[in-house]
Every structure is written in C-alpha cells, then in structure tokens.
Amino acid sequence: MSAARRIFVVGGSGYLGQAVCSSALSKGWEVLSLSRHGAPTKDTVHDISNNPVSNSVKWIRGDALKPETFEQHLAGCSAVVHSVGIILETNYKKLVNIGYNTSASHEAATFERANRDTALSVARAARNIQGLNTIVYMSAADVMPILNPRYISTKREVEDDLLAHKDQMRPVVLRPGLIYSSARPLTLAAAAGVNVFNALYHRSPLGCVLKHTPLAKAASPAIHRDVVARAIINAIDDSQVSGILTTPDIERIGNAHN
Numbered sequence: 001m002s003a004a005r006r007i008f009v010v011g012g013s014g015y016l017g018q019a020v021c022s023s024a025l026s027k028g029w030e031v032l033s034l035s036r037h038g039a040p041t042k043d044t045v046h047d048i049s050n051n052p053v054s055n056s057v058k059w060i061r062g063d064a065l066k067p068e069t070f071e072q073h074l075a076g077c078s079a080v081v082h083s084v085g086i087i088l089e090t091n092y093k094k095l096v097n098i099g100y101n102t103s104a105s106h107e108a109a110t111f112e113r114a115n116r117d118t119a120l121s122v123a124r125a126a127r128n129i130q131g132l133n134t135i136v137y138m139s140a141a142d143v144m145p146i147l148n149p150r151y152i153s154t155k156r157e158v159e160d161d162l163l164a165h166k167d168q169m170r171p172v173v174l175r176p177g178l179i180y181s182s183a184r185p186l187t188l189a190a191a192a193g194v195n196v197f198n199a200l201y202h203r204s205p206l207g208c209v210l211k212h213t214p215l216a217k218a219a220s221p222a223i224h225r226d227v228v229a230r231a232i233i234n235a236i237d238d239s240q241v242s243g244i245l246t247t248p249d250i251e252r253i254g255n256a257h258n
C-alpha cells in the first residue's frame with residue numbers, strides 16, 4: 001500500500017468522482033469530496049451510495065466557485081482532483097436521468113462557469129496550501145464533432161493555467177474520450193459504437209475516406225470509468241507523472257500496479 005494521503009475530490013459525488021473516491025479509499029487514503037449537494041443524491045444513479053466505503057468519504061457541501069465554502073478543508077490534503085464539467089449547457093442530465101439533481105437552485109451552468117471557473121477557483125485556493133502539491137484536472141479529448149467548441153476551449157484554458165503554474169503545483173491533466181461503465185447504462189451502448197467506429201477507422205479503408213472530415217476526431221477509443229479513476233490515483237502517487245495524459249497514457253497508468 002502506498003503512503004497514506006488525504007485527497008480532496010471536487011465533484012466526488014459525480015459519475016467519475018465516485019469511482020475516484022472508491023479507488024482512493026481502496027488504497028487506504030482519506031477522501032474529502034466537495035459538491036453543491038454534498039453526498040450523492042437519491043436520484044444519482046451511481047453505485048457508491050450502496051457501497052460500504054461511501055461512509056468513509058467526508059462529503060462537504062459547497063460550491064467550487066465560492067472558495068469560502070471549501071478552502072478550510074484543503075489543509076492537510078496533498079492532492080486535489082477536479083471532476084466537474086458539462087458537455088451541454090441545457091440540463092441534459094435530468095433528461096436522460098444520469099444523476100443530476102435539479103432540486104437545489106444553482107446559477108445556470110455555462111461552459112465557462114462549470115468547466116473553467118470552478119477549476120480556476122479551486123486551483124487558486126489550492127496553491128495557497130502548504131503541502132498540497134498535485135492537482136488533477138479532468139479535461140477531455142476533442143472527439144465529439146457535434147459539441148459546442150466552447151466545451152473544449154474552456155477545458156484548454158484551464159490546462160494552460162495549470163501548466164503555467166507547474167512550478168507551484170504538479171498538474172496532471174486527463175484527456176479521455178467517452179468514459180463508460182454500467183453505472184450509466186447508456187454509455188455501454190455508446191462505447192460499443194465508438195469502439196466499432198474506431199476499429200473501422202484505423203483498420204479499414206473508411207479511415208482514408210473520413211481522414212479529412214470532422215468525423216476523423218471521433219476515432220478515439222472509449223475508456224472504462226474504473227481505469228480512469230485508477231489512473232488518477234496512480235498518477236497522484238507517482239511524482240514522475242505530470243502534464244497532459246491522453247487515452248493511451250490513461251490506459252497504461254490506470255492498468256499499472258493493480
């Protein structure tokens with residue numbers, strides 16, 4: 001087992017965040033999670049609420065955009081993970097029932113607020129904390145041609161900020177494509193489609209046909225949520241890991257030391 005740590009997961013109650021919390025707990029680490037609802041809500045269709053380890057997470061209710069709601073909890077943490085973001089500015093998660101509670105009144109989510117400003121706010125607060133030397137940011141690969149380009153451009157703005165401050169805090173930036181797991185059943189079908197397209201693109205004449213079209217960037221494999229979560233935890237534990245991690249890097253790091 002690696003040295004005991006305390007980590008702060010922003011969005012630990014979310015789809016990926018819950019797997020990150022589980023993975024950290026399985027290493028014997030102490031885990032704090034920040035989200036606006038605190039613990040996962042009853043309509044959050046994920047698994048940690050039925051999992052004994054969920055009692056071990058300290059669920060903090062606060063807002064990443066408001067440092068006064070969370071900064072006192074950063075003391076003693078050695079790493080912060082940012083796992084907050086939206087892919088659409090409408091409330092699509094409610095529509096497809098993938099774990100989003102609208103009962104609390106929040107400001108309308110924009111790419112700038114949700115993907116960029118929450119991360120910049122957390123990063124600024126974290127830089128003031130002695131001993132907090134690693135920040136993990138869940139970015140994304142630019143694989144969905146139909147999405148608003150601000151989904152990716154706001155992520156890239158955060159990446160630039162974290163890399164510019166790398167002397168103050170080690171940045172680990174993950175750029176996966178689709179993350180699938182049975183916790184979101186729709187992602188299993190989507191991943192199957194993505195992986196078939198990826199195989200055809202790389203191993204058939206389809207690749208030549210589509211090479212110069214917007215669809216080319218969709219030729220990127222989906223990745224399992226637990227692999228991403230383990231990659232985050234392994235990266236925190238390995239001070240040599242730094243900078244941008246693409247899907248092959250995430251696969252390699254997530255499948256190492258199991």
Ligand SMILES: NC(=O)c1ccc[n+]([C@@H]2O[C@H](COP(=O)([O-])OP(=O)(O)OC[C@H]3O[C@@H](n4cnc5c(N)ncnc54)[C@H](OP(=O)(O)O)[C@@H]3O)[C@@H](O)[C@H]2O)c1
Binds near residue numbers: 013062138176
């Ligand atoms: N899912 C994918 O396939 C995929 C692929 C590539 C990249 N990513 C990236 O991975 C990250 C996590 O995605 P996900 O699908 O796990 O998202 P998710 O299920 O929507 O989880 C988001 C989490 O962030 C919390 N949150 C939202 N706004 C907040 C705020 N202002 N302050 C504090 N907490 C806040 C949410 O809880 P509350 O609502 O209670 O605040 C929730 O815990 C995102 O950055 C996403 O872009 C995801």
